[in-house]
Amino acid sequence: MLTIEWTKDDGWLAPQITPYQNLSLDPATCVFHYAFECFEGMKAYKDKSGKVRLFRPDKNMARLNKSAARIALPTFEPQSFVELISKLAQLDSRFIPDKRGYSLYLRPTMIGTQKTLGVGPPGSALLYVIASPVGPYYPTGFKAVSLEATDYAVRAWPGGVGDKKLGANYAPCIVPQLQAASRGFQQNLWLFGEEEYVTEVGTMNMFVALKNKETGQKELVTAPLDGTILEGVTRDSVLALARERLAPEGWMISERKYTMKELAEASKEGRLLEAFGAGTAAIVSPVRSISWKGELVDCGLSETEESGEIALQMKEWIEGIQYGDEEHEWSYAV
Numbered sequence: 001m002l003t004i005e006w007t008k009d010d011g012w013l014a015p016q017i018t019p020y021q022n023l024s025l026d027p028a029t030c031v032f033h034y035a036f037e038c039f040e041g042m043k044a045y046k047d048k049s050g051k052v053r054l055f056r057p058d059k060n061m062a063r064l065n066k067s068a069a070r071i072a073l074p075t076f077e078p079q080s081f082v083e084l085i086s087k088l089a090q091l092d093s094r095f096i097p098d099k100r101g102y103s104l105y106l107r108p109t110m111i112g113t114q115k116t117l118g119v120g121p122p123g124s125a126l127l128y129v130i131a132s133p134v135g136p137y138y139p140t141g142f143k144a145v146s147l148e149a150t151d152y153a154v155r156a157w158p159g160g161v162g163d164k165k166l167g168a169n170y171a172p173c174i175v176p177q178l179q180a181a182s183r184g185f186q187q188n189l190w191l192f193g194e195e196e197y198v199t200e201v202g203t204m205n206m207f208v209a210l211k212n213k214e215t216g217q218k219e220l221v222t223a224p225l226d227g228t229i230l231e232g233v234t235r236d237s238v239l240a241l242a243r244e245r246l247a248p249e250g251w252m253i254s255e256r257k258y259t260m261k262e263l264a265e266a267s268k269e270g271r272l273l274e275a276f277g278a279g280t281a282a283i284v285s286p287v288r289s290i291s292w293k294g295e296l297v298d299c300g301l302s303e304t305e306e307s308g309e310i311a312l313q314m315k316e317w318i319e320g321i322q323y324g325d326e327e328h329e330w331s332y333a334v
Helices: 030-034 057-070 078-091 171-182 233-245 260-268 309-322
Strands: 002-007 037-039 042-046 052-055 103-112 124-134 145-150 187-192 197-201 204-211 218-222 252-255 272-279 283-292 295-298 331-333
Touching: 002 078, 030 103, 037 057, 052 078, 052 309, 057 078, 057 103, 057 233, 078 103, 078 124, 145 171, 171 187, 197 260, 204 233, 204 260, 204 309, 218 233, 233 252, 233 272, 233 283, 233 309, 260 272, 260 283, 260 295, 272 309, 283 309
Parallel strands: 145 187, 145 283, 218 252
Antiparallel strands: 002 124, 037 103, 042 052, 042 103, 052 331, 103 124, 187 197, 197 204, 204 218, 204 272, 272 283, 283 295
């Protein structure tokens, strides 16, 4: 594991790579009481030649700095931290399975470590990275999920911290997830406001492919970064690839607000082509249906399909870059 301590007086201290071990923290440490914690999720991959690669680590570093600054934790020099993570990934490269779909999951985390029950900016912090080998999210192929449109709980709100990757954003979502699961649904589709705007799905960004009612033009839509949406690395990758490779085929690529009512109407009229979540763990997670106001909104898949064309294409494109099949600026060789 990689650890770097910080103090208000001395700044960042010398980084250390050590065997995985427990942290020793005083019971009064501020992270336990006031949630001074933020984190990232990223992966290291092995290409065909055995070279270790990271995927868009600059994006993770930028987001971690934004998250840290929002909760009065220190920021860091992004490229220096990428180089340290690269050293850890190289050292642990024997734990990266040499097989497609497998990778080394990396979890950069920052916590406030000052011993105090007073509420204020931490005078000390710890930035660390742990790692674990992981296999394919869908080991036997895609399995489309069913969602419950959640209007009885709110994940994020204007002026809040829903666009930051804070641990405090995740714990409150577990009870609604359990409630949805008790009714037979795999995840929550988070709605917001009286308009019931679609925001995110579980811990992933949400994408939908629609046909325009008037023109018939195909549109790939995701919610805009309005402060309530996490700025997902996979989200940004899907949008960039769509603008580069789908727009020339006539697709409109949109970051805009859209409602559950709009999706339900498009589904009834046969204009909802597909829906999927996007995130680091699975890349994409296809959606079969959404439960909303007592109805099941069909998301365009036939009974024998587990994924739509766009979700499948995005997974192939992004994996091709992650594993070095395609030379691309997003792939960072360590």
